[in-house]
Amino acid sequence: MCTQKGTSMPHTSSTAQFSWEYLMPKPKERMAGYIRESDPSLADSNTIDSQAKAVFEYGQREGYRYDITQHEYKEAISAYMVPYMQRKRLLDMLAAAKRHEFNVLVVTEIRALSHRQVEVFVIYEMLQKAGVRLETIHEKFEDSAIGRYILATRAMIAEVERENTHMRTTR
Numbered sequence: 798m799c800t801q802k803g804t805s806m807p808h809t810s811s812t813a814q815f816s817w818e819y820l821m822p823k824p825k826e827r828m829a830g831y832i833r834e835s836d837p838s839l840a841d842s843n844t845i846d847s848q849a850k851a852v853f854e855y856g857q858r859e860g861y862r863y864d865i866t867q868h869e870y871k872e873a874i875s876a877y878m879v880p881y882m883q884r885k886r887l888l889d890m891l892a893a894a895k896r897h898e899f900n901v902l903v904v905t906e907i908r909a910l911s912h913r914q915v916e917v918f919v920i921y922e923m924l925q926k927a928g929v930r931l932e933t934i935h936e937k938f939e940d941s942a943i944g945r946y947i948l949a950t951r952a953m954i955a956e957v958e959r960e961n962t963h964m965r966t967t968r
Contacts, residue, residue: 827899828861829868829929831890833876833909840873848905855903855934868899877912881920891920894927901930908958 830852834845849871856863863869872886881887887910893899902924904910911917924931931938 825860825862826901827868828856828859828863828901828903829870829890829893829899830856830863830865830903831887831909832869832871832905833884833887834873835875835877837873837875840871845871845873848909851905851934852903855932859932861901861903868893876908876910876916881911881916887920891923891927894924894929897928899929901932903932903934905934907933912958 830849832845832848832852834840834842834848839845849865849869852869853863853865868890870886870890872884874884876884890902894902907917910920921931
């Protein structure tokens with residue numbers, strides 16, 4: 798702060814200092830949504846539609862640009878029985894991420910990506926390499942040790958949940 802000679806009053810400029818970065822609106826981040834239902838018979842059901850609606854509404858709340866005609870990836874396929882490399886819509890989404898078509902991928906919960914921990918981390922790593930942030934509707938994961946720990950915990954819960962369900966169904 799400058800003071801004028803002989804006074805303790807601060808000297809201020811009559812013109813405010815502005816930077817263009819503050820005047821220009823920040824561009825909205827581009828979002829993609831990945832919506833998956835385990836049962837192929839639910840491909841056109843209220844269940845998958847309610848997930849899609851939740852992802853859309855989340856994107857609106859966060860202020861993301863979301864073009865559902867290009868970046869909504871829906872599929873009804875088992876993430877437990879079918880490996881991620883055989884799920885067409887997931888692969889389409891990963892290819893778009895690689896082309897930098899969006900910055901954020903939103904899923905309702907981690908189990909949408911996979912019920913296997915190792916696959917969740919492979920997909921997460923692919924998204925990270927493409928510069929895409931993964932968000933679930935209820936929590937965001939930072940790219941930090943704590944964020945990856947939370948992600949690992951969620952992925953483990955999804956895998957345990959699926960194995961328990963499979964065991965009960967088989968019994």
